[in-house]
Amino acid sequence: MRKRMEDLLKRTSNTEAEIEELKKLIQQLEKDADPSSQGKATDMIVNDLKSQNDRLRYRIYHLNLSIKKEEEALQASKRKAMPNIQKVVQGIFEQAIVKAFPDVSISAIVHSSTQERFGDYQCNNAMILSKVLKENGKSLSPRSVAEQIIQHLPANDVLEKTEIAGPGFINITIKKHFILSLLSDIIMYGVRPPVMNRKMRVLVDFSSPNVAKEMHVGHLRSTIIGDSISRLLEFVGHDVVRISHLGDWGTQFGMLIAHLRDTFPKYLNQSPPIADLQAFYKAAKVRFDEDAVFKKRAYEAVVKLQARESDYFKAWEMICDVSKNEFEKIYQRLGVKVVNRGESFYQDMMIDVVKDLDTRGLLELDEGRKILKVPNIKVPLTIVKSDGGFTYDTSDMAAMRQRVMDEKADWLIYITDGGQGLHFEIIFSASEAVGYVNRKHVRVVHVPFGVVLGEDKKKFKTRSTDTVRLVDLLDEGIRRAKAKLIDKGRDKVLSKEELEVAAKAVAYGCIKYADLSRNRTGDYIFSFDKMLDDKGNTAVYLLYALTRIRSIARLANVSSSELTKVAESASIEFDHPKEWKLAKLILRFPEILEKILDDLLLHPLCDFMYELSCTFTEFYDTCYCIEKDRKTGEILKINMNRLILCEATAMIMEKSFHLLGIDGVDKM
Numbered sequence: 001m002r003k004r005m006e007d008l009l010k011r012t013s014n015t016e017a018e019i020e021e022l023k024k025l026i027q028q029l030e031k032d033a034d035p036s037s038q039g040k041a042t043d044m045i046v047n048d049l050k051s052q053n054d055r056l057r058y059r060i061y062h063l064n065l066s067i068k069k070e071e072e073a074l075q076a077s078k079r080k081a082m083p084n085i086q087k088v089v090q091g092i093f094e095q096a097i098v099k100a101f102p103d104v105s106i107s108a109i110v111h112s113s114t115q116e117r118f119g120d121y122q123c124n125n126a127m128i129l130s131k132v133l134k135e136n137g138k139s140l141s142p143r144s145v146a147e148q149i150i151q152h153l154p155a156n157d158v159l160e161k162t163e164i165a166g167p168g169f170i171n172i173t174i175k176k177h178f179i180l181s182l183l184s185d186i187i188m189y190g191v192r193p194p195v196m197n198r199k200m201r202v203l204v205d206f207s208s209p210n211v212a213k214e215m216h217v218g219h220l221r222s223t224i225i226g227d228s229i230s231r232l233l234e235f236v237g238h239d240v241v242r243i244s245h246l247g248d249w250g251t252q253f254g255m256l257i258a259h260l261r262d263t264f265p266k267y268l269n270q271s272p273p274i275a276d277l278q279a280f281y282k283a284a285k286v287r288f289d290e291d292a293v294f295k296k297r298a299y300e301a302v303v304k305l306q307a308r309e310s311d312y313f314k315a316w317e318m319i320c321d322v323s324k325n326e327f328e329k330i331y332q333r334l335g336v337k338v339v340n341r342g343e344s345f346y347q348d349m350m351i352d353v354v355k356d357l358d359t360r361g362l363l364e365l366d367e368g369r370k371i372l373k374v375p376n377i378k379v380p381l382t383i384v385k386s387d388g389g390f391t392y393d394t395s396d397m398a399a400m401r402q403r404v405m406d407e408k409a410d411w412l413i414y415i416t417d418g419g420q421g422l423h424f425e426i427i428f429s430a431s432e433a434v435g436y437v438n439r440k441h442v443r444v445v446h447v448p449f450g451v452v453l454g455e456d457k458k459k460f461k462t463r464s465t466d467t468v469r470l471v472d473l474l475d476e477g478i479r480r481a482k483a484k485l486i487d488k489g490r491d492k493v494l495s496k497e498e499l500e501v502a503a504k505a506v507a508y509g510c511i512k513y514a515d516l517s518r519n520r521t522g523d524y525i526f527s528f529d530k531m532l533d534d535k536g537n538t539a540v541y542l543l544y545a546l547t548r549i550r551s552i553a554r555l556a557n558v559s560s561s562e563l564t565k566v567a568e569s570a571s572i573e574f575d576h577p578k579e580w581k582l583a584k585l586i587l588r589f590p591e592i593l594e595k596i597l598d599d600l601l602l603h604p605l606c607d608f609m610y611e612l613s614c615t616f617t618e619f620y621d622t623c624y625c626i627e628k629d630r631k632t633g634e635i636l637k638i639n640m641n642r643l644i645l646c647e648a649t650a651m652i653m654e655k656s657f658h659l660l661g662i663d664g665v666d667k668m
């Protein structure tokens with residue numbers, strides 16, 4: 001009974017609530033029937049649409065903003081980097097190959113064509129792919145493979161035409177529009193580096209002569225090559241640390257200090273008058289070998305130097321300064337910047353390295369020496385000599401540790417003669433083995449170069465002296481360059497100062513170019529006659545070529561801002577094959593640089609410059625840039641498109657000269 005009551009009460013209250021709901025509904029319906037409330041509904045819809053509209057507007061605004069940003073980024077990247085067309089084409093073919101043959105993993109092989117009739121680039125994948133497919137049990141002729149690749153090429157703005165040739169080569173022609181826009185970019189934004197994937201901290205160890213010894217032609221090669229590699233890395237945007245690992249430490253300094261104290265006791269207050277430090281070194285060595293008492297004093301001096309006893313340290317500094325000043329003179333003349341950080345810098349770190357290796361039980365005793373054996377290499381490193389001194393090996397182990405840990409270098413480059421190849425191989429492997437470097441994360445390379453030979457193919461020396469003093473060598477270069485210029489009657493055209501400037505630029509340029517234009521790994525014959533020749537692949541020829549190209553625009557009296565306007569208007573057109581040939585070659589510049597960044601061989605840049613100037617001559621001989629009246633010499637017509645080509649060629653040549661460390665000259 002009670003339960004039933006409760007049930008009924010519940011139902012009543014539910015129904016009451018239902019009635020209330022229905023009442024509200026009726027009221028609402030009555031309201032809706034009223035015309036004024038209908039207006040309200042319309043308002044609501046309008047408001048709703050309005051706010052939708054606002055939201056859309058807001059989105060459009062932001063989309064426009066991001067489109068603008070993207071366009072700006074595109075422009076900025078154009079301003080910042082020059083595309084490597086070969087890589088761009090390779091990327092397009094890579095996509096096609098993946099799509100056409102998803103089961104085979106093979107990267108696209110794309111080269112620039114060796115002959116004009118084969119198009120601009122060639123893809124040579126078909127033959128290999130056909131072979132691989134056959135191995136996988138699928139038979140498809142190379143030509144059919146090539147067809148498949150072409151069919152799967154993605155939509156792009158780069159390729160004009162593809163053609164299958166011979167057994168299955170794909171000849172590729174680049175869109176003219178693409179070439180013209182890249183050429184205009186050079187005029188508008190200058191010569192820019194190729195795209196950099198990752199900014200790295202690169203330590204370049206180069207030049208590295210030895211204190212109290214003459215800086216010789218080997219060090220000159222290291223200086224020239226190291227400077228050029230550093231310039232290229234800097235141009236690309238890497239963070240470059242240029243270090244000269246001077247030989248400024250070791251037991252021989254005891255001998256030099258003892259000799260200085262005997263021969264020039266006033267050294268603490270006066271700079272020692274050692275003009276010829278090498279003679280000083282020789283004299284000290286004679287005493288060291290012949291005089292037992294002196295020898296003992298020399299050893300004591302080393303201990304005192306290493307304990308940094310002030311008089312001895314000062315004597316050492318004096319000796320180093322004499323050498324460093326000499327080296328600096330050479331760097332100044334050659335326009336080379338490098339920081340002196342010699343073996344002495346690592347003295348304390350060497351102590352740490354020895355302690356570290358010793359406590360880890362990695363050093364072995366061998367006839368009084370402490371050596372470090374390296375897996376798979378027969379020759380061990382000598383870490384401590386039997387007299388307790390450190391060695392070249394110790395300094396390089398400490399330097400490796402410091403460069404990785406403190407300098408945080410991602411890339412280490414050592415530039416020395418090939419004779420030190422084994423030394424570096426051991427240092428690199430040893431450093432890896434003891435955990436001072438992980439070559440998966442840090443790129444470590446030795447950049448070796450060949451020996452410098454005289455024209456008699458024997459060790460390089462001058463007539464009078466045994467070794468060649470670099471200062472004398474540079475002086476002789478200037479003298480010969482000047483004589484050559486006078487020979488050509490240039491002294492009648494140039495002022496005295498201009499002749500001096502030209503002679504220096506030619507001499508230093510030739511010495512550098514002769515070195516850099518050869519494959520560095522080979523020995524190289526030093527010949528002033530050959531390097532100062534104004535024909536063939538020499539700096540003189542190229543410097544003349546550049547001044548000639550520059551004079552074209554000067555003659556036409558067209559300013560670079562006028563050329564920029566033409567480039568901006570996107571109205572450049574070419575109709576002569578020689579124009580296209582030159583334009584396409586100019587645009588190969590980033591490709592050349594990227595290859596150098598890979599193998600650090602610089603001669604392809606020189607070959608490129610030579611090819612560029614030959615191709616320019618071909619163009620210039622057939623295509624008039626300026627038409628003049630034959631009789632009066634009056635300028636009748638200027639071809640702006642062609643002047644653009646002249647300008648771009650000159651810009652690329654100037655940048656190349658800069659990367660090689662060679663100064664151009666306005667007049668020569």
Ligand SMILES: NC(=[NH2+])NCCC[C@H](N)C(=O)O
Binds near residue numbers: 210245415416
């Ligand atoms: N880290 C190095 N070991 N650099 C090269 C040093 C070259 C040495 N001073 C020489 O003249 O042969």
